[in-house]
Amino acid sequence: MMTNTQKHKTVTIVGTGVIGVGWITRFLANGFDVIATDMAEGAEERMRAGVEQAWPYMKERGLADEASTNRLSFENNMQKAVKHASLIQENVPEREDIKREVLAEIDRHAPEDAIIASSTSGIMPSTLQQDCNNPERVIVAHPFHPVYLLPLVEIVGGEETTQSTIDKAKTVYKQIDMKPLVIEKEIEGHVADRLMEALWREALHIVNDGIATTEEVDAAIIYGAGLRWAQMGPFMTFHLAGGEQGMRHMLKQFGPALELPWTKLKAPELTDELKEKVIEGSEIGAGDLSVAELDKQRNEFLVRLLDLVEEYWPKPQTIMKDE
Incomplete structure (x- = not known):
């Protein structure tokens, strides 16, 4: 969390749905001023209710000295909302045409040194920055729900994005207690969502083919792989599966099984x-x-789980660069 000596900043959140509210809550909890903007009817009321609902979990995790929901303001006019922000986080619906139009409008009115970040879960930044006059400052900063608790943010630059923008963005997201993962090569769906999508497709096949119910699929993850994944990813998990020789033995012993057609990579027809x-x-x-x-149950679980994860991580061999 931020300390009193840290430089104070202002961010603007464009779009105040579930993800937008998550960003608002996280920035507020870390002592930032937040300007929110959304043209939808009743947006401000829903946003403030969402922040109020999430705030107790931020208190439990630990608030910055300057943290206050009083630092949140709402502005109906997006052009005014972005004028004094050091970072603008866009969270409008996941449609390329809408996002490109909104990002271009933000770019026209944001301060010259402001970072413009999209929360898109699938669109590549090179596509999003095409209509911007200053594409070098446009990035993808993809979070995970609930944003106020889960620390991962995937940072992806487009063809025009400068390294200085990436570096500045990493600094900002670290200030709000996130784990920025810089993805060097842009790809649809980035990294984490592509991994989750593969599991989701296979789960749909298993249910569709009558092999297991949705409850049984969930149980297979909850009481098996999911428990391990909270501490380590698939590569480290398989490294341990290889015994004393680690991954070297694992690939030799179980590698040939990868050629067996166990999984169905193509999604089933959603009948x-x-x-x-x-x-x-x-x-x-x-x-x-x-x-x-x-x-509520999920949030309470995540708060306790994060405490345990932080007890065992980071290790000497850190995941994130420059940690």
């Missing part, structure tokens, strides 16, 4: 029957708990 299986299974899995109650 009405499959949709109903997934919907009904998810509702059964939720039981009597509402989405709001499940959300």
